[in-house]
Amino acid sequence: MKIATWNVNSIRARQERVLDWLRTAQPDIVCLQELKCTDADFPTDAVREVGYHAAVHGQKTYNGVAILAKEEPRDVVRGLSDGVDDTHARLIAATVGGIRVVSAYAPNGQSVDSEQYHYKLQWYERLRHYLDTRHKPGEPLVLGGDWNVAPADIDTYDPKEWEGQTLFTAKEKAALKKVCDFGLKDAFRVLYPDVQKFSWWDYRMLAFPKNRGLRIDHLYVTESLASRLVASDVDREARKGKQPSDHAPVWIELRA
Amino acid sequence: MKIATWNVNSIRARQERVLDWLRTAQPDIVCLQELKCTDADFPTDAVREVGYHAAVHGQKTYNGVAILAKEEPRDVVRGLSDGVDDTHARLIAATVGGIRVVSAYAPNGQSVDSEQYHYKLQWYERLRHYLDTRHKPGEPLVLGGDWNVAPADIDTYDPKEWEGQTLFTAKEKAALKKVCDFGLKDAFRVLYPDVQKFSWWDYRMLAFPKNRGLRIDHLYVTESLASRLVASDVDREARKGKQPSDHAPVWIELRA
DNA sequence: GAGCGGTAAG
DNA sequence: CTTACCGCTC
Numbered sequence: 274m275k276i277a278t279w280n281v282n283s284i285r286a287r288q289e290r291v292l293d294w295l296r297t298a299q300p301d302i303v304c305l306q307e308l309k310c311t312d313a314d315f316p317t318d319a320v321r322e323v324g325y326h327a328a329v330h331g332q333k334t335y336n337g338v339a340i341l342a343k344e345e346p347r348d349v350v351r352g353l354s355d356g357v358d359d360t361h362a363r364l365i366a367a368t369v370g371g372i373r374v375v376s377a378y379a380p381n382g383q384s385v386d387s388e389q390y391h392y393k394l395q396w397y398e399r400l401r402h403y404l405d406t407r408h409k410p411g412e413p414l415v416l417g418g419d420w421n422v423a424p425a426d427i428d429t430y431d432p433k434e435w436e437g438q439t440l441f442t443a444k445e446k447a448a449l450k451k452v453c454d455f456g457l458k459d460a461f462r463v464l465y466p467d468v469q470k471f472s473w474w475d476y477r478m479l480a481f482p483k484n485r486g487l488r489i490d491h492l493y494v495t496e497s498l499a500s501r502l503v504a505s506d507v508d509r510e511a512r513k514g515k516q517p518s519d520h521a522p523v524w525i526e527l528r529a
Numbered sequence: 530m531k532i533a534t535w536n537v538n539s540i541r542a543r544q545e546r547v548l549d550w551l552r553t554a555q556p557d558i559v560c561l562q563e564l565k566c567t568d569a570d571f572p573t574d575a576v577r578e579v580g581y582h583a584a585v586h587g588q589k590t591y592n593g594v595a596i597l598a599k600e601e602p603r604d605v606v607r608g609l610s611d612g613v614d615d616t617h618a619r620l621i622a623a624t625v626g627g628i629r630v631v632s633a634y635a636p637n638g639q640s641v642d643s644e645q646y647h648y649k650l651q652w653y654e655r656l657r658h659y660l661d662t663r664h665k666p667g668e669p670l671v672l673g674g675d676w677n678v679a680p681a682d683i684d685t686y687d688p689k690e691w692e693g694q695t696l697f698t699a700k701e702k703a704a705l706k707k708v709c710d711f712g713l714k715d716a717f718r719v720l721y722p723d724v725q726k727f728s729w730w731d732y733r734m735l736a737f738p739k740n741r742g743l744r745i746d747h748l749y750v751t752e753s754l755a756s757r758l759v760a761s762d763v764d765r766e767a768r769k770g771k772q773p774s775d776h777a778p779v780w781i782e783l784r785a
Numbered sequence: 786g787a788g789c790g791g792t793a794a795g
Numbered sequence: 796c797t798t799a800c801c802g803c804t805c
Contacts, residue, residue, distance in 0.1 A: 282795080283798055307795085309799065334799050335794080381795060421795095476795085476796035519795075519797080538805085539788055563805090565789065590789050591804075637805055645804095677805095732786035732805095775787080775805085 274370070274501075274527040278304040278417030278490055279511075280378070280473070280520035284337075285309070287518055288316050294511055295323050300524055301343050302369050304376030304417030304492075307518075308337030315339065332362035338376045338418075342369040353399050363396070364403075372498070373408065377418030382439045390439065393421070397448035401455060410456025416493040419473075419520060422449045424459065427469050428488035440487060457493035460525045461505040470507045473520045481512055490523045501527040530626065530757075533780035534560040534673030534746055535767075536634070536729070540593075541565070543774055544572050550767055551579050556780055557599050558625050560632030560673030560748075563774075564593030571595065588618035594632045594674075598625040609655050619652070620659075628754070629664065633674030638695045646695065649677070653704035657711060666712025672749040675729075675776060678705045680715065683725050684744035696745060713749035716781045717761040726763045729776045737768055746779045757783040 277300040281287045284305065295303070303325070308315060312331040320327050325341040330351040340346050346367030353364055363378045377400070380393035408414055422445045426432035435441040453459070461470070471486025480486065494502070504526040512521040533556040537543045540561065551559070559581070564571060568587040576583050581597040586607040596602050602623030609620055619634045633656070636649035664670055678701045682688035691697040709715070717726070727742025736742065750758070760782040768777040 286798065307798095383794085478796090480796095516797080542788065563788090639805080732788095734786090772787085 274302075274372075274529070275300040275524055276302045276304075276372075276374070276415055276417060276492060276527070277522050277524035278306070278376070278419070278492055279522035280306040280419040280490060280518060282307045282518040282520065283309040284315060284339075286516065288319060290511070290517070292319060292323050294508070294522065295320070295325060295341070298508060298522065298524070302372070302374055302415075303341040303522075304374065305339040305341065306337075306376065306378035306419045308332075308339060309334060310337060328365060328367045330362045330365040332360070336362045336378055338362060338365045338378050340365055340367045340369070340374055340376050342367075342374075344369050346374070353396075353403050355399055355402060357399065364400070371413060373412060373414045375414070375416040375418070377416055377420070379419060379421045381421050382445065385437070385439055385442055394444055394448050397445075397452055401452050404452065404455045408455075410495055411497065412495060413497045414457075414495045415460075415498055415525075416457065417491075417523075419490050420449060421489055422446060423487040423489055424449060424462075424491075427467070428471075430471065430485045430487070435487075440489060453493065456495055458496070458499045460492045460494050460499065460502055461488075461523065462491075463499055464502055464505050470509075471521075472507050472523050474512065476519050481517075490520055492523060492525050494525070498527060501529075503528050530558075530628075530783040530785070531556040531780055532558045532560075532628075532630070532671055532673060532748060532783070533764075533778050534562070534632070534675070534748055535778035536562040536675040536746060536774060536776035538563045538774040538776065539565040540571060540595075542772065544575060546767070546773070548575060548579050550764070550778060551576070551581060551597070554764060554778065554780070558628070558630055558671075559597040559778075560630065561595040561597065562593075562632065562634035562675045564588075564595060565590060566593055584621055584623045586618045586621040588616070592618045592634055594618060594621045594634050596621055596623045596625070596630055596632050598623075598630075600625050602630070609652075609659050611655055611658060613655065620656070627669060629668060629670045631670070631672040631674070633672055633676070635675060635677040637677050638701065641693070641695055641698060650700055650704050653701075653708055657708050660708070660711045664711075666751055667753065668751060669753045670713075670751045671754055671781075672713065673747075673779075675746050676705055677745055678702060679743045679745055680705060680718075680747075683723070684727075686727065686741045686743070691743075696743060709749065712751055714752070714755045716748045716750050716755065716758055717744070717779065718747075719755055720758055720761050727777075728763050728779050730768060732775050737773075746776055748779060748781050750781070754783060757785075759784050
């Protein structure tokens with residue numbers, strides 16, 4: 274069982290690249306983020322043609338998340354559904370093959386102490402509440418997403434340079450940790466405690482050729498899935514070439 | 530001697546297509562229109578690499594004309610230079626191989642009786658004045674351009690549908706004829722009085738697949754060049770495929 | 786339908 | 796750097 278997450282930065286601008294990747298990588302389940310399109314504009318038919326069902330929570334211009342799967346996703350829930358007045362399409366959940374799957378796009382947070390930064394910290398609190406009220410740590414649960422937080426020094430190309438910057442502040446790391454404290458483990462880090470791999474590189478300043486990236490895309494799993502982990506990697510190739518997303522896909526492999 | 534004209538509808542959006550066409554069509558001289566870029570943004574180096582010198586009269590966003598040639602264009606003149614306060618970059622002239630070459634982009638005219646329509650008719654009058662004051666009908670002179678006028682019924686896919694529409698009104702045809710009365714002949718029409726070929730097809734309504742086009746791109750020549758005409762055609766292939774210009778290149782061949 | 790430009794966002 | 800939107804032109 275292969276489960277992946279990928280911030281595609283516009284599914285319309287990236288359609289052929291995503292389809293190519295699905296054809297070759299053949300994940301069973303994929304969490305997508307930053308679709309930047311409405312449900313109506315999501316390329317459902319094209320995705321179907323390469324063998325995937327799609328559960329989509331779209332939004333015009335910004336955000337937008339989806340779960341693609343070879344099996345049909347069941348019991349689809351869109352958003353945090355906590356009564357907060359919030360138009361951001363940042364979360365979708367569905368059940369696939371007995372696993373509850375969440376695709377999440379955490380707020381970027383813009384700059385420290387901005388309105389958006391505050392919203393980001395709040396969003397993490399709301400996500401923890403979402404888990405507390407709907408799930409148990411004993412369930413088979415996976416959250417794939419762009420978390421917009423690099424959890425540790427090893428997850429940045431230069432922790433000194435990132436110190437105090439958005440994506441790497443103590444408050445953001447603590448907010449993410451609180452979500453993990455529900456009973457989730459960072460699958461890549463469980464398997465490879467000392468390996469440095471990045472999942473995102475800024476479009477600017479030749480960040481990708483210089484490998485000046487961050488690991489901000491993670492798959493979080495509960496214990497019943499963590500015990501089945503056999504591999505995890507970043508598909509760095511998908512960041513190469515013309516018109517790439519600024520993120521690469523990240524995947525995990527679970528034993529039966 | 531092969532001379533061509535092509536409204537490229539943004540040289541930056543069309544750069545590779547234009548270079549490919551230069552490599553295969555191998556014209557000696559090319560008049561380009563609708564560069565939609567400043568002189569600084571024109572891809573002079575890339576054009577040089579495929580064997581062409583460039584004389585450019587650029588403008589930001591709108592208009593912009595150029596003359597490309599295997600030989601270096603001499604005595605370049607930009608604009609109508611008639612003292613009228615006019616920022617539109619719609620004309621450039623240069624001498625190549627003993628021939629005076631003009632690349633022209635006539636105003637579109639928007640809708641009949643609009644300010645733009647009036648400007649179009651004025652522009653044609655100014656062009657006639659330009660010829661009268663700078664040239665003699667006996668000289669070897671060629672004007673290649675997007676004239677935004679279909680001269681006759683045969684130059685539209687449906688004269689009934691176009692009757693009274695901009696690009697096909699009596700006033701526009703008369704304005705163009707007055708320019709021709711200087712001593713110019715429509716090279717394609719001289720060679721093929723009864724052949725219907727179009728050079729422009731609207732991007733909308735599947736106009737190209739249905740061949741619902743107009744012939745609004747012409748090469749006008751004085752008698753000394755008309756007597757040397759051996760062939761003329763529209764490179765319809767260049768209108769096909771992804772991200773084409775809405776115009777196809779038109780060319781003439783002169784015997785030595 | 787497709788181009789640009791300015792703005793907003795990452 | 797790259798995408799998306801809007802308003803404008805062709």
